[in-house]
Amino acid sequence: MHRSSDNQKVVVVGNGMVGHHFVTTLADLQPDCEITVIGAEPTPAYDRVHLSEVFAGRSPEDLSLAGDGYDKLGVLAHHGDPVVEIDVDNQAVKTRAGQTYPYDKLVIATGSTPFVPPIPGNDHPGCFVYRTLEDLDAIRRASRDATTGVVIGGGLLGLECANALKNLGLETHVVEFAPGLMGVQLDPDGSQTLRRHIEELGVRVHTSTATEQIQGHHQGLRLNFADGNHLDTDIIVFSAGIRPNDQLAQAAGLEVGERGGIVINSACRTGNPHIYAVGECALFQQRIFGLVAPGYRMAEVAADQLAGGTSEFSGADMSTKLKLLGVEVGSIGDAHGTASLAYTYADPVQKIYARMNLTEDGQKVAGAVLVGNCDAYDQLLQYFVNEISVPECPEQLILPTVNGDSVLSADALPDSAAICSCHNVTKGAISQHIAEGCRDLGELKSATKASTGCGGCAALLKNVFDRQLESLGIEIDTSICEHFAHTRQELFHICQVEGITDFATLLGKHGRGSHGCDICKPAVASILASLYNSHILEGQNVGLQDTNDHLLANMQKNGTYSVVPRIPGGEITPDKLIAIGQVAKQYDLYTKITGGQRIDLFGAHMQDLPLIWRDLIDAGFETGHAYGKSLRTVKSCVGSTWCRYGVQDSVGMALLLENRYKGLRSPHKLKFAVSGCTRECAEAQSKDVGVIATDKGWNLFVGGNGGMRPRHAELFATDIDDATLVAYIDRILMFYVRTADRLQRTSVWMESLEGGLSYLQQVIIDDCLGINAELEAQMAHIVGTYQCEWKTTIQDPEKLKRFRQFVNSDAADTQVVFVRERAQKRPATEEEISLLAVEAQS
Amino acid sequence: MNLAATTAKAVPLCQLSDLIPGSGVAALYQGGQNQSGQNQGGHNKDGKQKSAPQGEQIALFYLPDNNPSLYAVSNYDPIGRANVLSRGIVGTINTRLVVASPLYKQHFDLLSGVCLEDSRYTIKVYRVHLDQQTVVLEV
Numbered sequence: 001m002h003r004s005s006d007n008q009k010v011v012v013v014g015n016g017m018v019g020h021h022f023v024t025t026l027a028d029l030q031p032d033c034e035i036t037v038i039g040a041e042p043t044p045a046y047d048r049v050h051l052s053e054v055f056a057g058r059s060p061e062d063l064s065l066a067g068d069g070y071d072k073l074g075v076l077a078h079h080g081d082p083v084v085e086i087d088v089d090n091q092a093v094k095t096r097a098g099q100t101y102p103y104d105k106l107v108i109a110t111g112s113t114p115f116v117p118p119i120p121g122n123d124h125p126g127c128f129v130y131r132t133l134e135d136l137d138a139i140r141r142a143s144r145d146a147t148t149g150v151v152i153g154g155g156l157l158g159l160e161c162a163n164a165l166k167n168l169g170l171e172t173h174v175v176e177f178a179p180g181l182m183g184v185q186l187d188p189d190g191s192q193t194l195r196r197h198i199e200e201l202g203v204r205v206h207t208s209t210a211t212e213q214i215q216g217h218h219q220g221l222r223l224n225f226a227d228g229n230h231l232d233t234d235i236i237v238f239s240a241g242i243r244p245n246d247q248l249a250q251a252a253g254l255e256v257g258e259r260g261g262i263v264i265n266s267a268c269r270t271g272n273p274h275i276y277a278v279g280e281c282a283l284f285q286q287r288i289f290g291l292v293a294p295g296y297r298m299a300e301v302a303a304d305q306l307a308g309g310t311s312e313f314s315g316a317d318m319s320t321k322l323k324l325l326g327v328e329v330g331s332i333g334d335a336h337g338t339a340s341l342a343y344t345y346a347d348p349v350q351k352i353y354a355r356m357n358l359t360e361d362g363q364k365v366a367g368a369v370l371v372g373n374c375d376a377y378d379q380l381l382q383y384f385v386n387e388i389s390v391p392e393c394p395e396q397l398i399l400p401t402v403n404g405d406s407v408l409s410a411d412a413l414p415d416s417a418a419i420c421s422c423h424n425v426t427k428g429a430i431s432q433h434i435a436e437g438c439r440d441l442g443e444l445k446s447a448t449k450a451s452t453g454c455g456g457c458a459a460l461l462k463n464v465f466d467r468q469l470e471s472l473g474i475e476i477d478t479s480i481c482e483h484f485a486h487t488r489q490e491l492f493h494i495c496q497v498e499g500i501t502d503f504a505t506l507l508g509k510h511g512r513g514s515h516g517c518d519i520c521k522p523a524v525a526s527i528l529a530s531l532y533n534s535h536i537l538e539g540q541n542v543g544l545q546d547t548n549d550h551l552l553a554n555m556q557k558n559g560t561y562s563v564v565p566r567i568p569g570g571e572i573t574p575d576k577l578i579a580i581g582q583v584a585k586q587y588d589l590y591t592k593i594t595g596g597q598r599i600d601l602f603g604a605h606m607q608d609l610p611l612i613w614r615d616l617i618d619a620g621f622e623t624g625h626a627y628g629k630s631l632r633t634v635k636s637c638v639g640s641t642w643c644r645y646g647v648q649d650s651v652g653m654a655l656l657l658e659n660r661y662k663g664l665r666s667p668h669k670l671k672f673a674v675s676g677c678t679r680e681c682a683e684a685q686s687k688d689v690g691v692i693a694t695d696k697g698w699n700l701f702v703g704g705n706g707g708m709r710p711r712h713a714e715l716f717a718t719d720i721d722d723a724t725l726v727a728y729i730d731r732i733l734m735f736y737v738r739t740a741d742r743l744q745r746t747s748v749w750m751e752s753l754e755g756g757l758s759y760l761q762q763v764i765i766d767d768c769l770g771i772n773a774e775l776e777a778q779m780a781h782i783v784g785t786y787q788c789e790w791k792t793t794i795q796d797p798e799k800l801k802r803f804r805q806f807v808n809s810d811a812a813d814t815q816v817v818f819v820r821e822r823a824q825k826r827p828a829t830e831e832e833i834s835l836l837a838v839e840a841q842s
Numbered sequence: 843m844n845l846a847a848t849t850a851k852a853v854p855l856c857q858l859s860d861l862i863p864g865s866g867v868a869a870l871y872q873g874g875q876n877q878s879g880q881n882q883g884g885h886n887k888d889g890k891q892k893s894a895p896q897g898e899q900i901a902l903f904y905l906p907d908n909n910p911s912l913y914a915v916s917n918y919d920p921i922g923r924a925n926v927l928s929r930g931i932v933g934t935i936n937t938r939l940v941v942a943s944p945l946y947k948q949h950f951d952l953l954s955g956v957c958l959e960d961s962r963y964t965i966k967v968y969r970v971h972l973d974q975q976t977v978v979l980e981v
Binding site: 815 | 855860862863864872896931934935944947
């Protein structure tokens with residue numbers, strides 16, 4: 001390929017996470033650069049760190065990092081064809097398929113390969129490694145006929161892999177040569193605590209166990225151990241460390257380390273001035289950095305160097321915080337602390353262990369180990385990285401906090417402190433954004449990317465944000481509008497505690513003025529409906545309702561309405577389908593199928609709404625609440641009843657959920673979906689509440705969104721039964737109703753919750769606030785007092801009064817004009833209306 | 843009730859019981875002009891003749907605890923271009939009594955008719971009062 005220009009040609013070998021990060025960073029720094037990325041794997045870069053989640057219901061596409069983004073960046077991507085040779089003299093690389101790519105600068109990001117120990121029999125069918133989506137597919141295929149799986153290696157990756165096997169439903173064993181799990185990151189006591197957690201989850205752990213031989217045995221495999229014992233299994237996965245992929249570099253004459261790794265300097269450059277190496281294939285000061293964060297740092301340094309900058313890589317902190325099989329584990333700096341002062345805390349009941357190693361003078365944090373609870377991690381890391389002197393009673397840094405207050409204030413951090421280590425956002429960068437006028441945490445997150453990686457720094461980020469605003473003397477006004485100096489959450493609380501049931505009383509006691517406005521009125525109407533569930537057109541409620549609630553229908557651009565009957569789960573009988581058709585014909589309504597598996601009928605005149613609904617109710621329909629900030633639909637696939645792949649009755653569950661939560665008024669609309677298997681045909685992961693069937697029950701996802709700002713729902717709970725599913729959804733919805741801002745969808749609400757998903761899990765699953773019984777009772781009240789708003793309305797002459805076009809005439813609004821298109825009506829355009837007027841006059 | 847065009851100073855529009863406390867309704871004033879000037883009796887393409895020029899649509903708001911308690915403005919939203927203002931929410935913005943358009947939420951001052959968001963737009967304001975139980979338009 002010839003691209004005629006003088007622009008720098010950069011070729012990137014390897015399209016893993018680090019290679020991808022390099023490409024996007026360089027494309028950003030130097031848009032006119034001609035970047036070509038060549039990946040050996042058939043798919044573009046994906047998130048390898050979260051690979052095991054594919055077995056818990058995430059689709060491989062979810063893990064994709066690149067998407068179609070390379071096209072947009074003008075990057076040429078070449079997948080599924082590895083580079084086989086670097087021609088250093090001619091500055092070009094050759095691929096296996098015979099393609100040649102010339103380069104001005106070459107970046108090697110080939111990553112690493114799992115190390116397979118030289119155990120005789122390690123090449124039996126049934127032996128696997130765990131690194132790529134292809135490895136995952138192979139393991140998944142093999143697991144179909146398997147009952148038992150063994151992971152050889154009890155390190156970080158080995159335990160991730162054990163999680164994957166467990167998610168596949170296998171009896172899982174971990175075999176480790178060393179005396180403890182995660183020996184690099186944890187001290188012996190921490191390791192022992194982690195082991196107890198993992199064994200409780202049903203994973204069998206065998207430490208100090210050397211495998212001497214693997215042999216075929218009956219239909220499976222047998223591991224023979226050095227101590228004479230053996231273990232029978234169906235599959236074995238090796239996860240005993242990594243080896244850098246440095247063969248290309250070695251063949252090209254570049255220097256590699258004794259135990260592998262392409263030698264680089266602080267500019268991430270190899271011995272050849274035109275060739276750089278980043279990530280796990282690179283060796284810096286005799287070290288391989290086997291974590292993604294340091295790899296990203298190298299990618300940024302190399303990109304900056306190529307763009308003419310002077311950044312340098314100076315090694316990286318290998319501190320890490322992660323969840324292994326659901327257990328929180330953190331390791332900072334020198335975890336073992338052989339020559340230092342150590343503070344330890346252990347809670348044998350909750351299986352929590354914390355250790356903090358101080359420097360010999362007792363002034364600084366040298367390292368730490370956390371197992372079972374990582375709340376202290378962020379703070380300890382800041383003390384460690386920024387070498388801040390510990391407080392007078394250092395033990396408080398690892399003791400469980402009673403009131404959740406952080407000891408370290410953001411003020412104590414230097415500007416250089418990295419608040420978000422995933423995206424390397426410093427306190428200084430955050431301060432600058434705020435100084436430039438950023439006043440919104442969400443805006444700050446999207447501008448700086450802070451807290452958009454692992455999200456572990458969310459609480460610290462908010463702390464820094466708040467303190468910075470405070471120091472600038474800026475008060476954040478959280479008033480809902482000029483009539484109430486309260487947030488929606490506060491108003492909800494006031495109404496609940498004081499038992500206030502109407503707007504006038506609330507305004508009189510807690511507000512200003514005597515009228516309210518179009519902001520506070522609908523917000524309070526929603527709160528009152530969530531609390532007491534009386535009819536929204538009852539008494540004083542009438543004047544509070546927003547456009548669509550006002551007439552229980554959706555106003556369209558010409559002032560007419562659309563009508564949506566509820567079709568729970570998208571399931572409908574032929575007779576009901578015919579009934580909808582008849583109503584649509586009789587009132588000449590434009591008919592369209594919605595994305596939520598129901599039917600929208602447009603162009604209804606307001607005076608026709610009660611007549612339309614009388615007919616629909618006679619045919620057995622209920623209101624669909626398409627007009628309300630409330631549950632819209634529960635979309636479903638046909639599930640196990642019909643589908644060859646379905647594993648649960650997804651339609652049945654969708655009906656149960658839709659009928660349970662219909663009518664619930666909430667801060668914003670709610671959309672659900674239920675899929676009958678992991679193929680996810682109902683697209684549940686784009687919904688506020690998504691339910692996906694598993695062999696054993698249901699996986700629950702929360703906080704997804706389509707529309708303007710798409711967001712994948714987060715996996716909240718796995719393999720739960722029907723009753724648990726309903727209980728969790730009850731609590732989550734009520735907690736959302738109580739605490740969200742007005743018009744805040746669940747996706748944004750989740751992001752605004754300090755502590756995010758794990759906090760929500762603590763509230764809903766562990767009942768850390770002790771409010772679950774209350775939340776469930778509140779929901780039971782709403783479910784128990786459900787009424788079809790339209791059925792009640794057409795039976796009440798007082799409510800029907802409002803559906804007259806004119807109070808003093810039966811005339812229709814003659815300015816509403818329709819024309820016909822594709823055999824249905826539609827609103828006339830203004831041009832068409834003027835033409836019709838001229839015709840009428842002539 | 844004779845609602846034909848009249849030169850009388852007071853035109854009865856409707857009864858107090860037709861109004862909805864805290865909210866709005868629309869009334870037809872047959873003697874007025876069609877305020878948008880667009881439709882002079884259009885008809886559908888299917889040939890069905892629409893009614894003759896209709897007169898003026900008036901949005902009536904009834905705030906029982908306020909003095910005065912009756913407000914009348916044009917029902918036509920000049921920004922959303924539809925007769926919908928009677929279906930908007932009534933409230934105050936900096937103590938000015940306003941109705942929010944149900945279409946795009948601009949606020950119109952109930953006393954002056956001025957759009958708070960865009961002063962190029964002003965809607966017609968009517969004088970109304972209550973005579974016993976009858977809502978009367980002053981023309």
